[in-house]
Amino acid sequence: MITIKEISRQLGLSTTTVSNVIHGKIKEVSPETIEKVRRYLDEVEYVPNISARNLAQNQSKIIGLVLKTREDRYMDLLMDPFVSEMLVGIEKEVRKAGYYMMLYMSDDIAEIIGHASTWNVDGLILYCMLDDDGVRVSEKVHRPIVCIDTYSKTDAPGFVNIGLDDENGAYEAVKYLIGRGHRKIAFLSDNKEGVDLQRFRGYRRALKEAGIEYSDRSFLMLRTEKDEVERSMDRICTRIGRHTAVFCASDLFAVMLMSKLHDNGIRVPEDVSVMGFDDNLYGRVYRPALTSVHQDPEQKGKLAAQVLIGMLQGKEPPSRQITLDTRIVERESVKNL
């Protein structure tokens, strides 16, 4: 790796001049010098040492992407195409803007803070934070932070969230089911926090509005530990009982459910209707194709990166909470009763 010092020595110039040419500060450099330096730069394929640059400028050009894992349920995170698509959206934007992306997974907030500090990241994108996780990070890391799909209790400065109206999306979905004549509707999820909690609330609201009573037996809680999930799904199939429809908190769960229902001789949608949330490839490709609530993860990621990079350049974020649209995609997994 050739350095500026070496180049300036070779060319009989000062490091300042070389550095200036590199950065296009050429108002005060003679054309000949510019040419000479540029040519040489090309010839030796000069690449700046970013560590040195970071040190000198106290910035890093790094955007940290943190995926918060949840204890043992490590695998699930990237198992869902949602995260992959989001990743693509982020990476594209980050690279386009001349930044670099550091990917970090952890369930430990302190570790996350340490990582951000030690690398002196310019900004942070946080996914899967719960409650005040995001706030805790932003208290220690004094850099712009954009969260995706986070529901915080408190507000903190320099803290933006990109999300969905999950409550309403779920509400519309369940209303859709009710509109098709369903009244015994179950809710399937693997937790009752964050995004899933909101979706559950939307489900409850739609039920209530239609004067349908909710019983805890209608909450189908999936265990997602690696060697539990199969058995858990089987158990859920037997527990579906007299429900005529199941609204699932994700497409992935919906498809896993349909698959298990099939094995248990229960037909979708003839015997039971199934609806998902996400509208991803799993649901689109399965047969019967899954009726679902649409969202666009790549768009979410892209937007998160754009807003963050905007903040790095001094722009005010459009708002503290950016909420993306949701819409129902009708396919074949819901029957009219």
Added chain:
Amino acid sequence: MITIKEISRQLGLSTTTVSNVIHGKIKEVSPETIEKVRRYLDEVEYVPNISARNLAQNQSKIIGLVLKTREDRYMDLLMDPFVSEMLVGIEKEVRKAGYYMMLYMSDDIAEIIGHASTWNVDGLILYCMLDDDGVRVSEKVHRPIVCIDTYSKTDAPGFVNIGLDDENGAYEAVKYLIGRGHRKIAFLSDNKEGVDLQRFRGYRRALKEAGIEYSDRSFLMLRTEKDEVERSMDRICTRIGRHTAVFCASDLFAVMLMSKLHDNGIRVPEDVSVMGFDDNLYGRVYRPALTSVHQDPEQKGKLAAQVLIGMLQGKEPPSRQITLDTRIVERESVKNL
């Protein structure tokens, strides 16, 4: 961010001593000093500035993960759960070993080289390289490099590949189909390079061994551009013709095919048998469940990271080419003729 210099000033010590305590070089430091420094370090939550450390030590603790994209087919890469799972395997190991992961996507080798140089990455994991891409990188980046699933023509020093015996995996799969009475067997893929080429070769070999003639009409080439894929699949469904089985180069393609076959009223496996390669969640969850060739992407990623980190610590890699096992997983998508 507090610095060593500041700490030493506060404590009335030299930076050397503080640094030594931080690094556990305490053979020659008095117990009281150690305690004093440690306590203060804790109190102020000292975090080292990695850029400075990198500069001083000419290393970076960064492992670059490069996913080579192919022109327009950007999305596909992370669409396949294969990449996500591999990513998880890599990230876990990298973090466990105290390294950091920088994720980079590009189809431009020069850009990839520039990225690795500018960050002075300690090592590189390359995925999806073709032919001599990997070699070109390793010629310029004089760091340990581990490739995943790369077939290079040439060998280069410090260049290790982790892969599968794709040729043989495909060979066994097609032999399996032939063993079930199939003779009209098609091959489905979206390209004829790298891994897919090997799988195609295995397919050809099995055919040849059984005395079955191959015709180009049996190569079903899928177009994967975003707005082509649907139509392309439809066309393929009509082109299946008198084939009794389709061997697909990936589970994802296999499931997309089954889905389209379903829409065209062609039953799997009654009318046509389908076999995939990967054994991922798409195939496991679909009904009929997909018979496939198993591989473990997380394991692949984990191994790649382990070998690379080993090399960084001066260990010789076990060999230049590490080939993982493959096995057939029988499920419901193949019929006995």
Added chain:
DNA sequence: TTGTACGCGTTATCAA
């Protein structure tokens, strides 16, 4: 128009 000199935070050598 170009050059000198210093600072960024850390590590490392060598002297005290």
Added chain:
DNA sequence: TTGATAACGCGTACAA
């Protein structure tokens, strides 16, 4: 047992 001091590569204020 501890402390000066130089070095890593870059950017920049200021001097020439």
